[in-house]
Amino acid sequence: MVSGRRVAFTGRQTAVTEPFDFDPTPAHEHELVFETLVSAISSGTELASYTNDQDIGHWEGEPYPVRPGYAAVGRVIALGDAIDGWTEGDVAFVQRGHGSHHRADVRHDLLVKAPATVPPEDAVYVRFCAVSMTTLVTTVARPGDGVAVFGLGIVGSTAAQVFQASGYEVVAFDPVPARRAVVEACGVRHAAAPDADIHAAWAALVGDTPCRLVLDTSGSAAAVQSAVELADIGAEIALIGVHWKSDPTRPMAALLQPVFTKYLTIRSGWEHRLPTRHTAFTPGNKTNVMRHAMALLERGEIDVRPLRSHLLPPDHAQSAYQGLLNRRDDYFSVVFDWTS
Template identity: 35%
Template sequence: MIQTNQAIKFTGEQQASLVQCDWEPLPLAADEIIGRTIVSLISNGSEMGAYMDYSGGMKYPVETGYAAILEVLEVGEAVTNVGKGEHVLALSPHQAYSRVKFSDYIPVPAGMKPEHAVIGRFPAVSMTSMIHSRIRPTESVMVTGLGVVGLMCAQVMQHCGYEVYAFDPNEGRRATARSCGLRHVYASPDEVPGLKGTAGLAMDCSGREEAVYSLITNLRKGGDLYLIGVPWYRSTEKFAHELLRSIFYGFIQVNSGFEWSLPRHSSEFHPNSSHGSIRKAMEWIRDGLIQVENIYDIYAPSACGEVYAGIADGTLKKTCVIFDWSLV
């Protein structure tokens, strides 16, 4: 019987701690499972928003995290797709135990390493934009920002037949992208003058205005721009006029890259879904079609304070960080 839980929480601005928290001993609902967390993965972009309080007015403490691999401990009587001891990917926070409804987890393909399966959460972020886009393979696509979301985005697009050009000013991130098999990796589009005016699709995963400006000037007429990275704060002094003029005369369609514009689950007339994207992404990782080896570091949850500080100040070298809950 679970008596107490442990969770990583933001206890103040730029403060993260592993804390004890209550576990409510409620009867297990028919459509629920209870799982023990094996690993959980930090979302550098989304979690930094709360950690740094970019928007102002954040009320602490704050629960954080939304990608975890759970080992199933108990199953409700209506649950038929997983059993005790099996693994699921859940949209759960960084905590030792989670209670999850049938509709909120995805079974992990047999034989996958938990630390690989949990990364399957992140290709799905940009797959929403790819599914919505009017631009089809084999056109050129530009991806800016090679954090975990951008790195997964570029690999997914290349696997699906697009000619992918990936950009990031950080040389370490560019080296990681090349090691994952991306063929065209540069610091900025200025290094590829032949691309100007030919790319059909641009996907910004950085959330930075300067990246969006660089993409707009390289799209062909009638191209698509998807804003996937959250623009947490202003990063330039430029006026909007240049951007609006480029959009207007370039006949550019600008779209939100909001992941949840797809339904969570498929239906008869809506076959694409967020859970479907996560499921497919895990399969591609399992089959080696998306590379994830050597893109992450593993830490104990008790090290969360130094981990989030390292992400904030840019001292962590790997693309993403995984917490290993067996160390709790």
């Protein structure tokens, strides 16, 4: 038995690091045991449970304590007898929370090895790339088509890069200049403010290329209204960001009229549409798209380094979440370093 640490929300806007006992022996023959190197905060999802003040969404508040997170990179310290293709010392992404130790079942869990050339603090971002890559493998839009991304948090910023690397003409929209600067530092060619004349903002960057796909990663009704205005006839709009709060200033008629008159398709962009592993007749799976994201990182076709504003020890969890909540110009993305 070893003494572990993990992040917990014990109440609204209260994050602590708590101890727990961890048995590093594999519980069965298909289990990997990891010592965590880094874990990354998913700002939207985790701040929703940290603040617990959403008025709509896919849960009705959180019972505390909450142990957040779903993106970690760890080193294998033990493995079951039936496991092939893994050895002690392997470094991999594992879909687990903010804790010093984890275990995973190679038959079912989401696991992707990290090459030695990709630092763990970069490799952990494949989790956020995968969010939009569900739409990448299911959309009817094709390379060369115009794609608009609304909202440039971690998910939007990685989405813009992934779609650009896949051959699409991408324009990334966000009202905050600092966020546009970050995505440009990552190598995204076109970023703009979602001005009142969204068509003019689009045309100034990509000319007469029509917008065939919109990714809304913001969870904002205002962004969806801009999306239906910008989208070309017959285009798709994928809702990737969760609408945690209602917006009574946006009447439904204003949103739905263009959907009807332009034959638009608005659909869920939730990543869990794809299975974790390969399944017959399914267009892709989460493991495969995450492996592809890791390959893009290794080849330098996407760059996540400008996204990471803070690399902190987990004992700084409270200041990290407060920074992401209240100091958004300074805190863009936080990664916990469990080796510190």
